[in-house]
Amino acid sequence: MQRQGYDATPIKQISQKAEATLGSVYHFFPGGKQELAVAAVQRGDEEFSEILREIFDGEPDPADAVLALTRSLADGLRESDWIDGCPVTATALGTAGRLPDIQRAAAEAFARWQSVVFDELRSAGVPEQDADDLACTVISTLEGAELAAQVARDDKPLRLAGTHLARLIASYRS
Amino acid sequence: MQRQGYDATPIKQISQKAEATLGSVYHFFPGGKQELAVAAVQRGDEEFSEILREIFDGEPDPADAVLALTRSLADGLRESDWIDGCPVTATALGTAGRLPDIQRAAAEAFARWQSVVFDELRSAGVPEQDADDLACTVISTLEGAELAAQVARDDKPLRLAGTHLARLIASYRS
DNA sequence: GTCTATACCCCGATAGAC
DNA sequence: GTCTATCGGGGTATAGAC
Numbered sequence: 001m002q003r004q005g006y007d008a009t010p011i012k013q014i015s016q017k018a019e020a021t022l023g024s025v026y027h028f029f030p031g032g033k034q035e036l037a038v039a040a041v042q043r044g045d046e047e048f049s050e051i052l053r054e055i056f057d058g059e060p061d062p063a064d065a066v067l068a069l070t071r072s073l074a075d076g077l078r079e080s081d082w083i084d085g086c087p088v089t090a091t092a093l094g095t096a097g098r099l100p101d102i103q104r105a106a107a108e109a110f111a112r113w114q115s116v117v118f119d120e121l122r123s124a125g126v127p128e129q130d131a132d133d134l135a136c137t138v139i140s141t142l143e144g145a146e147l148a149a150q151v152a153r154d155d156k157p158l159r160l161a162g163t164h165l166a167r168l169i170a171s172y173r174s
Numbered sequence: 175m176q177r178q179g180y181d182a183t184p185i186k187q188i189s190q191k192a193e194a195t196l197g198s199v200y201h202f203f204p205g206g207k208q209e210l211a212v213a214a215v216q217r218g219d220e221e222f223s224e225i226l227r228e229i230f231d232g233e234p235d236p237a238d239a240v241l242a243l244t245r246s247l248a249d250g251l252r253e254s255d256w257i258d259g260c261p262v263t264a265t266a267l268g269t270a271g272r273l274p275d276i277q278r279a280a281a282e283a284f285a286r287w288q289s290v291v292f293d294e295l296r297s298a299g300v301p302e303q304d305a306d307d308l309a310c311t312v313i314s315t316l317e318g319a320e321l322a323a324q325v326a327r328d329d330k331p332l333r334l335a336g337t338h339l340a341r342l343i344a345s346y347r348s
Numbered sequence: 349g350t351c352t353a354t355a356c357c358c359c360g361a362t363a364g365a366c
Numbered sequence: 367g368t369c370t371a372t373c374g375g376g377g378t379a380t381a382g383a384c
Contacts (some may be wrong), residue, residue, distance in 0.1 A: 007181035144318020
């Protein structure tokens with residue numbers, strides 16, 4: 001679903017990749033495809049939260065951390081030949097306003113990622129209101145840059161997003 | 175397709191909304207659904223290019239223009255109950271790496287929007303390299319903020335993207 | 349709990365009358 | 367050029383043996 005979106009991803013394909021039978025899938029996910037999509041979004045939530053925490057832990061300066069993060073995202077995209085984008089965007093966008101459970105899970109993912117960035121900005125000395133606002137824009141920009149890089153099959157949007165976000169963050173620290 | 179993505183949008187639904195028969199659709203779009211999607215993306219390209227030009231023409235300062243633009247996007251999203259997002263994102267993401275014609279059309283749309291922003295930044299006195307870089311990040315951030323606003327059903331990401339982009343642009347003018 | 353077979357539906361695309 | 371009927375295929379979900 002991360003790659004193709006909700007509707008283009010048949011359950012059969014999922015069960016085959018998982019080396020499970022169709023019956024098993026419906027046994028563990030009685031809610032069907034919708035429940036499966038919610039679980040996929042929640043897993044993407046946790047995966048990216050972990051990446052965020054790791055990179056911010058390794059770089060005390062949040063501006064440097066954002067630069068490292070965009071490089072990491074660019075590497076992942078290029079290595080997958082530009083098909084593994086954000087683990088929730090494709091699923092969320094294809095079901096927006098149609099399947100509320102999935103939308104809710106996606107909104108929770110975005111909110112959690114923002115809170116991770118917020119905490120790091122706070123502990124780097126950024127005032128609370130600025131940190132809250134910046135965390136929101138950091139996540140938005142990362143999402144948009146990854147999307148643009150995927151569409152263009154070029155890491156330029158991610159690289160530039162990194163440098164510009166770093167500059168923006170620095171402007172709130174001085 | 176703007177609302178639901180490529181796979182969730184049946185041609186029958188399109189033909190009904192257009193008050194055309196299925197035969198007519200295939201008469202004018204012999205390439206089938208794929209050709210239809212390319213045309214839809216190209217139309218979205220033109221629509222948003224026009225909006226960009228209008229708003230930048232009305233505001234001589236590009237930082238002010240970006241603020242007006244994010245307000246306009248937020249209004250459009252809210253009025254549609256958060257379902258009319260970017261006219262190409264959903265279509266492009268659901269077909270990335272699978273239907274190259276659609277991906278190419280989406281890449282061209284993003285590139286055209288960037289060039290519109292680039293021209294306006296140049297004519298406001300921003301140096302060429304800075305303008306090129308900024309134009310890329312402006313489009314990325316607008317895409318991401320619209321996506322985040324749609325998922326959260328809240329215009330906060332768009333509002334903050336506007337103020338932060340304005341600040342970023344201003345930092346290159348002084 | 350696991351698996352196969354299948355019910356039921358809707359998709360994209362086409363054929364062929366008009 | 368416009369329309370209806372239909373083909374072939376594949377989708378989700380379930381039934382029921384094991």
